[in-house]
Structure formats: structure tokens, C-alpha cells
Amino acid sequence: MTLLEKINSPEDLVGLTAEELEHLSAEIRTLLIEVTSKNGGHLAPNLGVVELTIALHKVFHTPKDKIVWDVGHQAYVHKILTGRRKEFATLRQYKGLSGFPKRQENPNDAFGTGHASTSISAALGMAGARDLNGEDYNVIAVIGDGALTGGMAIEGLNNAVDLQKKLIVILNDNEMSISKNVGAMSEYLYRIRTDPTYSKIKFDAENLLKSIPNIGDQLAKTVNRFKDSLKYFLVPGMLFEDLGFTYMGPIDGQDIKAVEDVLETAKTIDKPVLVHIITKKGKGYLPAETNPNKFHGTGAFDIATGKKIVSSTAAKTYTEVFSDTILEMAAADEKIVAITAAMPDGTGLTPFAKKYPKRFFDVGIAEQHGVTLAAGMACEGIKPYVAIYSTFLQRGFDQVLHDVCMQDLPVVFCLDRAGLVGDDGYTHHGVFDYSYLSMMPKMTIMAPKDENELRHMLYTTAKFNGPIALRYPRGSGLGVACSDELHALPIGKAEVLRDGKDLSIWAVGTMVHTACEVAGILAKEGIIANVVNARFIKPLDEELLTTLVEKTGFIVTMEENILKGGFGSAVLEYLSKSDKLKNTKIINFAIPDEFVPQGCTNLLLKDLHLDAESMASRIIAKLRSKVD
DSSP states (O other): OOSGGGOSSGGGGTTOOHHHHHHHHHHHHHHHHHHHHHHOBOHHHHHHTHHHHHHHHHHSOTTTSEEEESSSTTOHHHHIIIIITTTGGGTTSTTSOOSSOOTTTOTTOOSOOOSTTOHHHHHHHHHHHHHHTTOOOOEEEEEETTGGGSHHHHHHHHHHHHHTOOEEEEEEEOSBSSSBOOSHHHHHHHHHHTOHHHHHHHHHHHHHHHTSTTTHHHHHTTHHHHHHHHHHHHSSOOHHHHHTOEEEEEEETTOHHHHHHHHHHHTTOSSEEEEEEEOOTTTTOHHHHHOTTTTTSBOOBOTTTOOBOOOTTOOOBHHHHHHHHHHHHHHHOTTEEEEESSOTTTTTOHHHHHHOGGGEEEOOSOHHHHHHHHHHHHHTTOEEEEEEEHHHHGGGHHIIIIIIITTTOOOEEEEESOBOOSTTOTTTOBOSHHHHHHTSTTOEEEOOSSHHHHHHHHHHHHTOOSOEEEEOOSSBOOOOOOOSOOOOOOTTOOEEEEOOSSEEEEEOTTHHHHHHHHHHHHHHTTOOEEEEEOOEEESOOHHHHHHHHHHHSEEEEEEEEESTTSHHHHHHHHHHHTTOSTTOEEEEEEEOSSOOOOSOHHHHHHHTTOSHHHHHHHHHHHHTTSOO
């Protein structure tokens, strides 16, 4: 039996020797590499926090003490140590462990996370509730230096000092978020991290003073003042101390004893404390240490080489097609700029950044700022493309509405990872964008049926003078040819793919291909369906919709978005407004009013009855009047 197999709860860490803890760390890293090599996941962040997590669970006692993991990319070790080791092989799998902290999964997961910069606010809320309830426990927020660039994290720090609650903020500083950090905060942390004089003197100051014969005790009384002076002398602008935090660090995050010692001290302080821990992203696995951004979130890979396992027959991903096309367009139009929020690799903008560095803007984990930055540029004649995951644009809702749409500015939102995203689960599914963008006046929304149509839609945005969103899915395209010359599509005009007389299927985005499959199943039953690639969620092709309602009297909508406020809802609103609803049969296929867990997209769609067979069965039943 390995040492790790004996660890079924944090209590099992008590009494382990330094040598055993080092051995345990190695075993945990082996398990992390083995599981993520098969399932994919956030490997590099977790390899970096093994010792930190062990120290946390030795010093604190969850679930009484509350540990809030910012984003949750680094919570795998926490899951392993809190009774989920045996289930760890199911990580990110259908009906398995979530890849992020999840309160419904385990009482040791104090707060559900998945988006960055929330931990300090949540932990401060828990500390406030603790004091109101007259309870006594520790609250710890673990936040990375990347997430600390987010405005919400700064708001949390500011309010924590104002409220003066007992709170420990652990800054896990590995110089990275998903890609290399940018901005003033990262530069500030770099100065602290790389100042060996400060790191050494500030820890030795008190012992040095006490060692002076005869006057040591008297001098020791002024140690705190002396240490403060050292901070200002050696490191310009001690931001955290200036804010009102007690600052401790920087500490070697791979030294369990050192981390334990500082945490033991931190928990005795009855005011906000910030513990600065230095870790190495990808620690213990050379490919991840060498390329931490590539192993931040990875698919399956070969352990021996670190190379990702990719099908040789896989088509280009939508992200790659976007990347190629935006480069082609930028070469022809110098007004085009690209903006991303700490994800140049994930959004496919790294090639753009290399070719057009002056026209590329990485704003860090600051989606709200990125949107309004784009609005400001658009005011002055620049054509900004904001490339961002659908789930993350939710964070900039007000900026899209207030700063872009109200001013009718030509900002293009390129929404990657739209629809169901599979293994990352319910915090990352991009199934709300049709709904939250459709409600905004002036906004135009479209989604391609395949990767070639993505190219033309992207080109269309360059010719459009107003707010416009283009959403496309995660992963490979359908493998269609992408060689034809770029051309603009007529705004608000759908495309008829298949003629029919019995019903009209209106599908958008990924559902267009499925709609064609459904039509094939129906044809075998003697039912001839018209299939329409709607292309535009807003505005609808009302002219064609009216024609096909009158022709078939039966409209089916299909979308990979929630039903409420989505494409199907827009069709219903139009039919109601045009008095066509009374005599028209309608089925809206969409994501129901629930949060969808992680798992293979095909399995999730089947569970939601959004696979071709399930939808065809319901259509047949409706035609035969067996269901409403």
C-alpha cells in the first residue's frame, strides 16, 4: 500500500514526518499526471500547489475552517486529500468528480468556483457571517497572482480592510494565470518576488536585533517599526501593507514546513492577513514546468513526451479557423485590433499578437475593462475584436449593454466555447449568450453552421457598423473545405438547406448539422422536413419565417442555448406578434431551465433529449398528435 492510499481525510496527515510528506507530495503528483493524461484537466496549476495544499490541511481543519479556492483550477489536490482520492479517476468525466470546487459534491468545498477573482469576496462574506453567528473558525481565500489582476479581487481587498474581519488571503504566486500575466500588479509582485535582499532581511530582522548584547530586548520592542522601515526602504510601495493587510512573505511554496509555520502565525492574527506564497506552475513534471501555459488546461497527453493526443484525422478547430481568418482580415485592414482577457492562447490570438503586437491588447483577467476599452477604441474609428469565451463575457454584461450597445458602437464580440463545453462543466458552459445578448437593443447575433461559415461571418462583422456578436463552439469543425474567398453575408437572412412540406426546422450554430440528421430520420418515416440554417439569432429572417409558417404550419427550433430568452423564444415572440401562433404547431428544442454538469457533449445532449433520435421521436409524436 502506498502512503497516499492511507490518506482518506486531512486528519491522516497528522504525525507524518518531513520525509513522509515529501514522499506523499511525489505520489500526489504522480496521480495528478496519470489522471489528467487520460481525462485532461488543469494539470500545471495543481502540480504547483501540492505542498501548499498539504500545509493548508495540516494547519486548518475543514470543513469547519473554510478554504475558498479562487477559480478552482488548483483544487485537485484538495479533492484528493478530502476523501475523494478513490473517485479521482472520474475527474471531469460524465457523472464523475467536477473539475472545480462544488458545494454539492463535498462539504469540504466551501464555495463553488470556476470564474476568477471571486475568492476574497466570498471568503469575506463567510467571515462576516461567522461573526454575526457568534462562531469561531478560520476563513482562507487562496487566490493566484493572475486572478489578483481582476477588479473584483481588488474590491474584495479594499472591503476586507474596511471591515477588519479576521481573514487570511493566500496569494499563490506562480507568475501565470492561463497565459503569462500582464499589467501593473504582476510587475509589482515580480519586484517582491525577485528581491533577495528584502526576502532575507525581513525574516532575520527580529533575531538580529535580539542577538545584540544588553540592549537586545529594548530594540526588540521596535522590531515591527523597524521591519516596516525595511519594507519601504527595500521594496518601493508595499501595497498590501499600505492597504491595511498584515503582509507575510514571500514564502517558498514548495517547503511544507515553511508554509505551515507562516500559516500557524497567520491564524493567530485577528485582522486581514495576506500570505505571499511562491510556487512553480507545473512543478515535478518537466513538460509542464517548461510549458506551463500549455498544461494549464490540457487534453489527454502522452506522459513520456508530454505531447497531446490528437486524432490525425481531426478537422481544424473553430478557434484555429478564427485565428487564421482574423490574421487574413487584419492584413487588409490596419484598423482591426484584437482584445482578450488573459487568454491569447485559448482564444487563438497568439499568432495575431506575434504578427501585430501594437494592435493586440491583453487586459488580464478583466473582462469588464476589456469591453469598455474596446468601446473607447471604437469611438475613435478603430475596429476592435473582443475574443472571449462565452461564459466569461457574462462578467461584462453591463459594459456590453451600457458602453457598447447604448452608444451603438462597432465592437465585435467573438464568443469562443459557446454552447456545451463538455468536461469543464456547468461553470463554463456557454449556454446563456443568445439570451443575455438578445435583450440588448442594437445588438446583432449570429452563429455559423460550420467552420467555413465562421470565416464568412467574421468577414461580415468587418463590414457591419454596430455591436455584433459571433458565437462558435469548442473543438473541431465538421471538416468542410475552407478555401473559397471571403464574402459578407446579408444581415438577418437565413439559408434554406433542405426543402420540405410537412414542417420547417429552424436551427442555429451546432444544431444545424443535427437538424439535417433529424430530417434524415423523419424522411424514413415519410415526413419531409424543410431545414433552415437561421444564421442570425437577431435579427430573425421574419420574411422567410412567415413564408414557411404559411407553407407547413409546423415550426421546430433547435439551439444549444437555454430556452428562456433564446432563439426559440425569439421565434415565439415573432409568431405571437404576427398572429401566426394560433394555428401553428411549435416545438422549441433547447437547454432546459437547469445547470448542466460536466461530461462528453454527446452524452449531455442525449440526457437533455437534444440528440437527433430524441428530437425526431418528439416531432413524429407531435405530428401524430400523441403529445401536445
